[in-house]
Amino acid sequence: MKHFFKSVVLCKYYLMGVVALAAITLQSCSSTSDEKVLYFAHSLPTSHPVHKGILAMQEALKENSGGKLQIKIFPDGQLGSEREAIELLQIGSIAMTKVSASALSNFAPEYQIMVIPYLFRDSDHLFRNLEGEVGKQLLESGTEYLLRGICFYDAGARSFYTKDKPVNSPDDLDGLKLRVQNDQMSVDMANTLGASATPMAFGELYTALQQNVVDGAENNIPSFVSSNHFEVCKYYIFDEHTRVPDVVVIGTKFWDSLSDEEKGWLEEAAEESVVKQKQYWHETVEENMKMLKEEGVEFIYPDQEPFIEKSRPIMERLMQNPKLKPMIEKINSN
Known part of the structure; x- marks a missing residue:
């Protein structure tokens, strides 16, 4: 039995290595000398308002950079679960991911505050803090764990x-x-x-x-x-x-490889996408509530x-x- 579990663990890491190698190969093959492509993996379906927010970031970044810095998205868990995406980020196999702030508490302890029940009174109180000093501190807190936050997306209550x-x-x-x-x-x-x-x-x-x-x-x-x-x-x-937001995260390996101008393009695109994502979220909740009532x-x-x-x-x-x-x-x- 002991040997069986050891084999399972080894198999898991072998498969992760294959996925990582594939991601690295994709990333290196997709870039040209005057163009950088950041691979962005997440586990949500394409119908989700957070995915729509990521699409808005992708579009804004391409426009801001004139196509010099772009994002390629792998949704629906194509490159693994949320936790596996974080691990791929840490070893530098992908550039970006979207994770729940609660998942980051396993890596950066400061994120524990995001799962304190009733700490945030409402959505306005949440984003007043996330878009201020507290949010900045949180986004930077994962750096020593090779995870740098870019922005927060609304994930409701x-x-x-x-x-x-x-x-x-x-x-x-x-x-x-x-x-x-x-x-x-x-x-x-x-x-x-x-x-x-x-x-x-x-x-x-x-x-x-x-x-x-x-x-x-x-x-x-x-x-x-x-x-x-x-x-x-x-x-x-x-x-x-x-009220646990989603966090767009970039691996420090890729962040450190960007020029100041490229970092500016990415941060500007993130800010633009946050505004749109909140609207997508609000619209989706309204539609979903109506459908759920009809479903009993x-x-x-x-x-x-x-x-x-x-x-x-x-x-x-x-x-x-x-x-x-x-x-x-x-x-x-x-």
Whole structure:
């Protein structure tokens, strides 16, 4: 059995190496002496508003640079899962990716604050901080882990959804096995609120719901729809426990290879895409809400105060971290 698991691990890294080599070959073959192409991999479908934001960045960068610096996008997990894309970024096999801020907490501890329940009061409060000093500090915090943030994309509020049981208070979460993202903060969040946190890959969740491995999950409305989880889960609970943005990240290897002018083109394109992506997100949520009602999904709007009170220990614990405390205080006072 020991040799079996060793073989599985070796096989995984062999396959990752093949993917990495393919990506490197693609990247080197796609560039000419007067043109640079940055390979951008992510795991979302092309219908998702975040992918549309990336397309806006791609278009703006091509225009800003006169075609000298371009982005080629690999959506739908073509080069691996979210975590695998981060690892490919770190070893320099691809240039850019899009990841949830919670996933980055496994690499850059400062991102833990993004998964503190109810830290951000609403979307305006979130982006007021992300587009200010706190956001700048976060984007730069991953540099020592070879990951440099470029910008934040709107990913709405994350809420619970369940198959068979409506949830009107934290007490209703007791005994429910709920899928969460594979990071410690997300696990702590669900467990503290009373559920039984079950980390697993997002791509495995639909089958897990069908087979009663889990009773539900938590995510934003567009992901609930694009994953087709609404076909299995008929209760969507707007407890809005976290507002976790997506982060566009570039590997420091590629960032350091860009000239100041090229960095300026990329940052300008990112800023332009953020404005458009927020609009795409808003439009998508409106369309999705209408469709979900037609599909028979019941929306529940619980009193959030009991959820806020029950989750408070998470913020209190992180306030003991001298590195995170100033950031949390700044957000709370903003």
